[in-house]
Amino acid sequence: MDSGRWFAVTSTPGPGRTVWLASYPKSGNTWVRAIVTALGTHPQMFGVDHLISGAQPHHVSMALGAYGIDPRWLSSDELDRLRAALALRLGAQRAGDEAAPPILRKTHEAYRAGAPGREPFPLEATRAAILVVRDPRDVACSAAPFFGITHDEAIAAMARPAGDLESNPARSQTAQPWGTWSTHAESWLDDSVPFPVHLVRYEDLVADAAATLLPVFTAIGLTCSPDQLRQAVERSRFERLQESEAEHGFRGTHPRTRQFFRRGIDGSWRDELTDAQASAIEADHRAVMHRLGYAPGPDLVTPLDLPAHLGIRVREGELPDALPGSTSPRPWIQATPTAALVRFRGRAGLLVEHGTDVTVDRGTRGADEVGWMVQGWAVTLAMLQRGLLSLHASTVEIGDTVVAIAGGRGAGKSTTAMGLRDRGHRLLCDDVTVIDLRPDGAWTTPYWRNVHLLEDSALAVGVDFDELPPLGRGRVKAAFRPEDPPDEPRRLDRIVVLTPSAAGGSVAATAETGAARLAALLDHTIRDGIAPLILGQERYFAQVAQLADVVPVTTVSRPGDGWTLDAVLDAIEAIEAGT
Amino acid sequence: MSETPVPHDHGGPVLDRDGPVWHGVLPGLGRIQIDADGALDVSAAHASEEDETALRHGWGDLLAFAHRGFSMAQGAAVTQGGRPDGSPGPALLLTGDAHDIADVVLVLCARGWRLLSDRPTPVAWQDDTLVAQPRPAPLVVATQRATGAGLAGQPVRAGSNAVAVAVPRAAEPAPVAAIVQVQRRRPDEEPFAEVLGQRRFERAATLMLHGALAPDHGAGDAGAESGEAMVAEHVRLAALPSALVRLDGPADEAAVDLLVAWWTAAGGSP
Structure with missing residues (x-):
């Protein structure tokens, strides 16, 4: 996901002059405004208390100057109409305006089309939008001190649209729905938006603001040279904004805010949020985080x-x-x-x-x-x-049959199961297959858990290992969460035991019978000697024997080196197909 | 903001203040007309007293003052009462967000002050004195604020959170003796500060409303004012005592205490 890429169905600028500078609160909107202000302001006149583009569209008090109307006397519907009229009055292009610079206007609102005559962001007034997004984990860290709330409260607020602000005629304000962090971004990136939306990631601004903004500014008609933009970025450097705030104050803050320009770095959540708080944000916003390149890791x-x-x-x-x-x-x-x-x-x-x-x-x-x-x-x-067996196996549903892929450590259980999943079969559980022996067979209860993959295994089954969170130290394995399996128990139809052979050779499947079958199952149910200890020796062996009676076991041997996953998968599919 | 009319019908308000008779249409609500003599006529689109009142207080009256040559200051005016000799007491002009202004007005009115005009206030220079005019529109506050002050507000429109509250009124024009800007207090900020020097001039430069509410100075004057005249007015406004009061909540009596003490020391008390 790169900054500067435009969204929506069109890359053709809208007919108006307004460029909506949209962002969820605490995402870098003010920083971009500072850069734009610095571009057009003499260095000695630049300060955070004189930023341009701060007239948000939901504030309709400018109707006093435009029409002589005091909006406090209007109904909510009349305010909506007034807002659209003001947006058009300010942003609609007039003859000769074709080359005029854009009019940037900040907004924290989610995009919506609105009823005719009440469009919050009228197309005729609009040239484009810039959507500034920021990792929601950092947004939470910034929002908490800004609004004078806890991190948990900020996280909760970012996940509920109930935080939307309703129409407020007493303050000359229309409604200003922010949506959740996710729905806000989705609204502006939706295909229904009738003008180009240029995406700018806060993190890219931190890395190189000039390089990030130059193509966007060029696209919206805000002409400047690379040198001019670099100088403006330099004047708007975070430390300088902090100094300016300390010297002159900045009234774009919430009443509870002690300092608006706080840290200005990306990734501060790593030392400000607990693991549970970060996980909560990822759970709330996973899909959009992925879409915007915030890679929270898989849905673990x-x-x-x-x-x-x-x-x-x-x-x-x-x-x-x-x-x-x-x-x-x-x-x-x-x-x-x-x-x-x-x-x-x-x-x-x-x-x-x-x-x-x-x-x-x-x-x-x-x-x-x-x-x-x-x-x-x-x-x-x-x-x-509870008296149940635990088979060291991953379980996959292949067509109508349920197959447990057993094996020792490093045999390739997870890789094989994921490979079968990649072929369209259903992964029921990885690594632990609980066996409940009933009169009608052996049953297993699927449950969701993360699959642990080696780098080579991830590569083989089409999973980007580098996108996965490492397990333990040394990044030997990484965790991946597949789709959730059903909760209901499934009858186990076959156990396949993966056996790496020391010598070379090809992949071969052998149906096990008698003592060999029992021995194969003992190897993978004894669980480091714990199973007989907890179940009792007699009960344990009785259960394994019963399992050997009711479930066919096939050993699939594969070469210790140079084996191909496809050959193993072909062999397992062939077993189930009876070929 | 450009004053060039939008060249297409956007369904929004239309104001025509060319010529001696001014016309305004607010689709859905109604129309206003200000005659050559400044008389106001309002006509609601639907027979509704509430709509007529909104048209009158929220639009027509304001333009009528402009039509009569008054400037509109972006503030509410309050007075502490008349002087012992019977002349009107001086007015305090409170600027800032209307919501914040109302907080101070309610506290002052509870102490016996009177409201001359809710924001905006019609003003005119008489020699070197800025005189504020009484404007009949009621004080408009948010429902929550009225409730907090123990006042029974009347919603100005159905379903609106803006309510009109009854406060003591002053009916005579009064000279403006001081200008105080109202803000919400941030952490570490002082509740009150006198405004001096360049800051006072900056505030003076943004005090008056222009555009649609610019004063009409006669035939052919569509509200345009020369830069020279505006600067001269800013200089005169900057000569008025000016301060900043920062509220820590809607009923910040302590901050208002500081304001009143400063007002008294500055000679504002009648």
Whole structure:
């Protein structure tokens, strides 16, 4: 997403002179106004208290000078008509105006066409619009001190159109609907807007304001040389605006604002917002953030979140040092039939109790690093405590059949499952397949979680690895969230065990029977020795044997090196097609 | 703003102040006419007393004053009462946002002051004295502000949040003794400051309304004023004592206390 690209159905300028300088509040509108002001002002006369283009269209008090009308005496509908008339009076082009410079007018409103005669942004008055956008996480950080509210309140306000300001005749103002952060941007970028909308990203202004604005200014007829623009940008440098505000004051502020020009950097949210606050913004505005190039990362499952149908409660808290009466099949786990305490690197850990309650201690790990603990380990341990098996497998629905792709670490389960997804099959779950053995077969309950991909795997299945948030340190794997699967349990029709072979060769599928089938399932259900510990040896082996009885198992071996994903996918599809 | 009429019918207001009789049409609301002698006639599009009142107070009266040669100052005028000798007491011109002005007017009226004119105020020079005229339109405030002040406001239009409130009125022209701009107070700002020097001149330069409400100075004068005359007026206005009051909320009695103390010291008290 580049600044300067125009949107809407036309690149032909509208017939008027007005260029709407549109932005959601706290997105850099004033900065652009300062640059435009500096372009046309003697250096010694430039100051933040004399910025041009500040007459917002919803203020119709200029009707006093234009028509002698005091708008406070008008109805809301009459105010809307007056607004359109004023916009036309100011912006409609007259004979000889063809080469006239644009009239920039600031607005925070969302675009809407309006009723005839009441158009908020009349086409006849309009040449184009400049939409200034900013990462909503930074907008929240800027809006909070500006409006004298908390970050949480700012985040909530950005997500609800209820913040729209209604018609206010007492203040000579029409309605000024801002919309949400997302709907505001969408409104101006919609194909129905009948004039060009030039997109300018705040972040691009920070990087190089002159280079960002020059093509936009050229397009709207605001002629200036690159040198003139660079000088104007220099005069409008953030530090200088701050100095000017300190010296002269700036009344474009909210009454609760101590300082309008605050930080002026992009990415400040990283040290101002909590992980939960950033996640909340991303959840609210994900689609538009992607559209505008703010790449919040994929729509990841919140690290401490699990789907309600699993019936598992997750909370953060301190963990005990030890679990009384427990056994340790591995040094990092202590387990009893009803509780399991697992320790990970970075002093992180999990306590899973009674199949329903999970306590997470992040230790020194970031929020994005604990998701796999909760979505993988916590689910496995909770299900074992409930008496269910956990198969180390990803599950895919291929046509009408449900296939679990099992395998050891590094076998390619996630890559294969994602590859099948890429071929149009439905991914039901990654890495953990919960098995509920019933009289009519083995059933699995899908649940959404993030898929963890190696860089090569991401590349193979068409996912941009660099766009994904890294997992843990070192960027070995990254997380990707596929579409949500159904909540209802699905009967498992087949288990495919991926087996890398040491030697070369081709991809081969082998139907397993008897002891080999049982052995294949034991390998991928024992879960580091934890399953028999929690379920009890006898119960565990009985369940695996029952699983081997009711679900066919096919081993798909592939070369250890130089294998191709397509060959594996072809083999699995062929199994299900019976060919 | 250019005063060139838009060359197409945009459905908005139309004002024709060429010639001795002025005409105005506000589609949907009605029309006004100001005769050569300054008499105002209003005609609502729909038979509605409310609409006629809006046309009169919100448009016709203002133009009628301009037609009679008055300038319109972007402020409301209040007086503290008459002088002991029976002459009108001096007027204080409150400029700024109408909403903020109303806050100060309500506080002052609760202290016995009288409203001469809501914003804008007709004014004219008599020798070197700027004289404010009484304008009959009621004080218009937001519903919420009227309620906060314990006043029963009457909505000026159906569904509007603008209400007319009854406050004590002054009926005689009064000399303007001082100009005070009203603002909302930002953190770290002082509630009151006297305006001096260049700032006073800057404020004087933006005090008067021009365009449609420019005073009519006779035949052939369509509201245009020479730059020289305007500068001369700015100099005279800048000679008036001027201050800035910053309100920390709608009923900032403490800020108004400072304003009144300054007004009294400046000789404004009758």
